Amino acid sequence: MRKFALIAAIALTASVALSACGNKSADEDQAATAQAATQQATKPTDPNDTQAWNAYLGQIVQANMQGMKADRPYPYLVTAGDSEDDVARRDRQLQNVQDTVARGVLPGNMLVFAGPDSTKTADLIIEAFKGADAGSFKDVIILFIGDQADEQRVKDVLNPTGADVRFVAM
Numbered sequence: 001m002r003k004f005a006l007i008a009a010i011a012l013t014a015s016v017a018l019s020a021c022g023n024k025s026a027d028e029d030q031a032a033t034a035q036a037a038t039q040q041a042t043k044p045t046d047p048n049d050t051q052a053w054n055a056y057l058g059q060i061v062q063a064n065m066q067g068m069k070a071d072r073p074y075p076y077l078v079t080a081g082d083s084e085d086d087v088a089r090r091d092r093q094l095q096n097v098q099d100t101v102a103r104g105v106l107p108g109n110m111l112v113f114a115g116p117d118s119t120k121t122a123d124l125i126i127e128a129f130k131g132a133d134a135g136s137f138k139d140v141i142i143l144f145i146g147d148q149a150d151e152q153r154v155k156d157v158l159n160p161t162g163a164d165v166r167f168v169a170m
Contacts, residue, residue, distance in 0.1 A: 042056065043056060043170050044056055044116075047080040047081070047116035047117065048080075048081070050077075053077065053114075053115075053116060054077070057075070057077065057112075057114045057145060060114075060145055060168050061073055061075065061112050061143065061145075064143050064166055064168060065110065067141060067164065068108060068109070068110045068141055069107075069108030069109075070106070070108050070109040070110065073109075073110035073111070073112050073141075073143075074100075074105075074109065074110065074111050074112065075112040075113075075114070076093060076096075076097060076111070076112065076113050076114070076124075077114060077115055078090060078093065078113065078114070078115030078117070078120055078121040078124050079115060079116075079120075080115055080116035080117035080120060090120065090124060093124065094124050094127055094128055097124065097125075097128035098127075098128050098131075100128075101128055101129055101131070101132050101136075102131075104136055104137075105137060105140045106140075107138060107139030107140060108139060108140075109140055109141070110140070110141040110142070110143060111140065111141070111142045111143070112142075112143045112145070113125050113142070113143070113144050113145070113146075114143075114144070114145035114146065114170075115146075118146030118147035118149070118150045118170065119147075119149075119150060121144070121145075121146050121150070122144070122146055122150035122153060122154050125142075125144060125154050125157065125158070126153065126154065126157045129157050129158055129161060130157060132160075132161045133161070134160045134161065134162070135160075135161065135162040136161055136162065137158075137161035137162050137163035138161075138162035138163070139162075139164065140161075140162075140163045140164065141163070141164045141166060142158055142163045142164070142165050142166070143166045143167075143168065144158075144165070144166070144167050144168075145167075145168045145170060146167070146169070146170060147169065147170060148169050151167045151169075154167070155167070
């Protein structure tokens with residue numbers, strides 16, 4: 001359910017951005033969107049407030065969609081809790097991402113990974129992509145929204161795949 005809410009938030013912000021196209025060049029539009037998202041995006045303090053996290057992350061995703069050729073990104077909102085339900089959700093999500101990595105992703109698509117706990121998000125990415133073949137994600141954008149402390153270890157796993165790895169600090 002949370003995944004669908006994030007997708008809906010991203011789709012809404014993307015449709016608003018696309019409908020606002022005017023006479024500006026694409027670079028000017030992207031710069032304005034990135035600046036507006038930076039000004040509007042406020043990191044939620046409650047890790048369980050899914051609606052606030054979806055709005056926050058949707059703004060960041062919209063500001064980083066340049067170069068994406070698919071009609072929508074594929075977001076993964078990683079839960080932060082340690083309850084049995086949260087662990088089970090992360091395990092199911094990990095299996096889903098591992099299946100996606102095994103099948104491959106078409107060039108021009110974007111995968112987004114984010115969550116209230118950057119370490120858990122980074123751990124999921126690392127576990128899911130550790131078996132990926134070199135060059136198997138060429139021209140695929142992978143956006144990791146997390147803490148600076150996790151950036152390098154995620155990039156170390158993703159760089160051999162050939163993906164366009166992007167990082168945004170929360």
